[in-house]
Amino acid sequence: MTLEYYDRTKVCGALRTRARVTTEHAASSYGQPVVVLPSGAVLDYLSWVTLSYRVVRIGKTEAALMDKWLRNLYMMVGGGSEVGKGGAL
Numbered sequence: 001m002t003l004e005y006y007d008r009t010k011v012c013g014a015l016r017t018r019a020r021v022t023t024e025h026a027a028s029s030y031g032q033p034v035v036v037l038p039s040g041a042v043l044d045y046l047s048w049v050t051l052s053y054r055v056v057r058i059g060k061t062e063a064a065l066m067d068k069w070l071r072n073l074y075m076m077v078g079g080g081s082e083v084g085k086g087g088a089l
Contacts, residue, residue: 001058001066003035005051016056019043021065032072033065045073 001021004014020036027034027042035043047053058066 001062002056003053004056005053008051021062021069023065033069035066035069045076048073049077 001019002016003019004016006013007015018038021033022028022036023031023033025034025036025042035048037043043053055066
């Protein structure tokens with residue numbers, strides 16, 4: 001998939017990166033998906049929110065896992081399933 005984000009340390013507008021969402025990674029447990037960046041690092045929820053990440057392009061196979069990952073994010077920020085609908089986050 002392709003993600004877009006804003007690097008707050010630079011004035012360069014939006015940046016894009018490739019990533020994959022998977023449950024086949026050491027950081028994944030109990031079937032919970034993780035977002036893996038090209039470096040192999042896992043994208044954490046805090047970075048997703050503070051750097052204003054968003055999905056630009058995603059395939060059908062990854063879409064269901066990403067939906068699960070985002071639902072977990074919304075639960076962690078205390079919004080339940082209502083937060084983020086319509087692109088609020």
